Amino acid sequence: MSSAQRLIETATAISAERTQLHPELANAHVRFIGVGKTYQGQHGPVQALQGIDLNIQRGEIFGIIGRSGAGKSSLIRTINRLEQPSSGRVLIDQVDIGEFDEDHLVALRRRIGMIFQHFNLMSAKTVWQNVELPLKVAGVSQAERHRKVSQLLDLVGLADKRHVYPAQLSGGQKQRVGIARALVHDPAILLCDEATSALDPETTESILALLRDINQRLGLTVILITHEMAVIRDICDRVVVLENGQLVEQGPVWQVFGDPQHEVSKTLLAPLQHGLPAELQQRLHPEPYSSASALVLGLRLNGADGDEPDLSALFHSLGGRVSLLQGGVERIQGRALGQLVIAVAHSPLDRQQLVERAALWAHRVEVLGYVG
Template sequence: MSAANARLRNLDTPPRDAEQTQLHPELNRAHVRFINLGKTYDGTVQALHGIDVAIQRGEVFGIIGRSGAGKSSLIRTINRLEQPSSGRVLIDQVDIGDFDEDRLVALRRRIGMIFQHFNLMSAKTVWQNVELPLKVAGIPKPQREQKVRELLELVGLQDKHKAYPAQLSGGQKQRVGIARSLVHDPEILLCDEATSALDPETTQSILALLREINRRLGLTIVLITHEMAVIRDICDRVVVLEHGKIVEQGPVWQVFGSPQHTVSQTLLAPLQHALPQELQSRLQPTQVSADAAVVLRLQFTGSATDEPDLAALFGALGGRVRLLQGGVERIQGHALGQLLLAVNGSAHSAEELRNRAANWAQQAQVLGYVV
C-alpha cells in the first residue's frame, strides 16, 4: 500500500484509537497490532475475545497457552488465514481487514510462516521445495537459483540440496521449512509450534537459527508454543492466553520471575524445582531438636539485575549454611531463580533468618525444620 493510501486509511481510525496512541505513542510504531480482536466459530464457539496487543518491529514475540487457548487462531489473523469476527488487525498501521485477493497475496509475501509438521512436498528435493514459491510467483530462473542457494547456506543445508524429505532428520526438515518461508524476503515470520515435533537438542538448534535470522535480517518473529522453555530461550515479550483471552503479558523476565496468573504458574511449573519428596517427608513445622536446621526458600524474581552475593548472604545468616537445591539464571539481563537453604547453629531465630535473607532475595520464606 502507498504512503498516501496508508495515511487515508489512518484518517478512518476511531477516536478511541487516537486517544490510545496519544497516551501510548509506542502503538504508532507497532509492526503488528490487534485491537479488540474477536473470533467466533459457527456462531457459538468463541476462540478469541478482546485481544489488544502491539508487537514491535524486530522483536521476537511469544504467544503461549494450553491446548485450545486460541493461539493458532490469533497468529493466523496476521496473514488472514483466519478472518476475525470482530476487532481489527493492523500491520504498519494499515487495517488488513478489507484487503481484496490481490492485496492479500501481496501481504502474504511479506509474511513467512513455519509449520509444526514442516509441510514439505515429499516428491521434491530440498532445492525444489525451497524454489517452488518463487516459481509460482514467476521469478526468473537466475534469480531463483541465487535466492535458493543463499537460503540453503543460511540454514546450513547447502550440502543437502539434492536430498528428499524422507532422507532428512526432523531438524533438517524444519530448516527447509524455514528457508522456504524466507524466499520472498518477508518482514514478519510466523512460527506455528515450530519446535513441538522436535527433540530437545534439535529444538535448541532451531531456536538458535531463528535468533540468528532475527538478528541478521531484522525480522519480526511471532511465535506460538505451549512450552515455556521455548519462550525463555528466544522471546523478548510474551502474552499468555486462556480461553481466548489474555490473562498475562509482559517482558519474558517479568512473567518468568513473578507469574501472576494461575495459568502462567502452571505452565512454568515444569521449569521450576519443586521441593524434593525426600526433604518434604522430613520437614517439620516446629523445631523438634536443638540441632534441627531452618529451611529457607529464597526466590529471585528478576527485579534486581545482579546475581546474589552468596558469601555475603551466608555470612549474614550465620552458623552452618547448606545449599539443598536450586539455582539462578539470567533472562534478558535479569537474575531469576530459587535457592533452598538449610541453616543450623545460627544465633538468629527463624524469623530473623528470613528477614536477613530478604535483603538478598525478592522473596524469602521459612519452610520448616529438618534434622
C-alpha cells in the first residue's frame, strides 16, 4: 500500500470516528475540513482561507459574512470547485469532491445552482432564452425545456416577461431571472454570491422572500455570502463571520446578533444598532448634580432565555420614576432581542443596587451617566 493510500485511509477512519462522536456530522450537507486557500500575489503568497472547519446542514439557509477581502467568495467557490482548496477537504453528502474529474465536476455543478450580484444575463437573449440556455447546453429535449422554463418563470413571478430582454427589466426582475436559471437542473444546493448587494432595500426584501419560499418549497440548502447584516437577520438560520480568511464567530443568527463576541461581528452589526442621540449625549453627566438627577442605564437583551421582556416588572423592581429614553425590541428566530436606554429617578435604591436589579432582566447593563 502506498503512503498516499495509507493517508487517505487514516483520514477516512478519523472522519468516521468524528461522525460517531458527533452525529450531526452525518447529516451535514456540506462539510469543510481544515480548508485553506493560498494565492500567489505580486509580493508573495496570500492566504485567502486558513483552517476552515464548518458543517452546513441540509435544508438550512446559511449565511457567510465578513468585510471585503475576508475570504467569503473564495470559501463559497470551493463548494462547486470553481476554486480548488490549497489544503483541507470539502465534502458534499459525505463525498470528498477534491479528486473529481471533469465528468464528475459537470454532474456536481448541475446539482449546485449559483446566483450572482450582477446577474450575468445575456443581453441579446430574452428572459425565456436566458433561462433555457443551460438546458440546451445539457442536451435536454425541447418539450422538457418548455415545461421546465415555464414552471420556473411561474415560480419567480416572471411568466409575463418571457419575451422581454434584460435591458427592459428592473434590477429585481433581472435577479429573478438569475434565480430561475440557477434552478434549471433541480439543484440540491443554491449558492448566492452577494445576490442582493446591487438592489434597493424594497427589492432586496422581495428577493429574500423569494429565496425563503424556494428554500421551503423545494427543500434546498441555501448558502449565501454578504456584507449586509440585515440580509442575514431577515433570512438565515445560522451564520459564520470571516476575517482575514479565518472563521472568527459562528452560531444561530439570534445568538450572534444578540451577543456578538468578536470585534468584527460588533463592527458589522453597528449599522443596525441605534447609538445615543447627540441631544441625549450632551445632557449626560458622569455624576449626579442635583437630587433630581436620574441614573441613565443601557440595557441589552440577547434573547438567551427565550422569554418576552416584562418591562412592567423591570420598571417596578427599580422603584422610583422610570422613563424609557430610547430603544426597541425585535424578534429574530422567535427570540426577543433589543436595547433599551432608561432613566431612573427618585428610587430608594442606590446606583449599585439599581444595576444589580436591572441585571436580573437584561443580559448586559451599562451605566451611561446622569440627566436632570
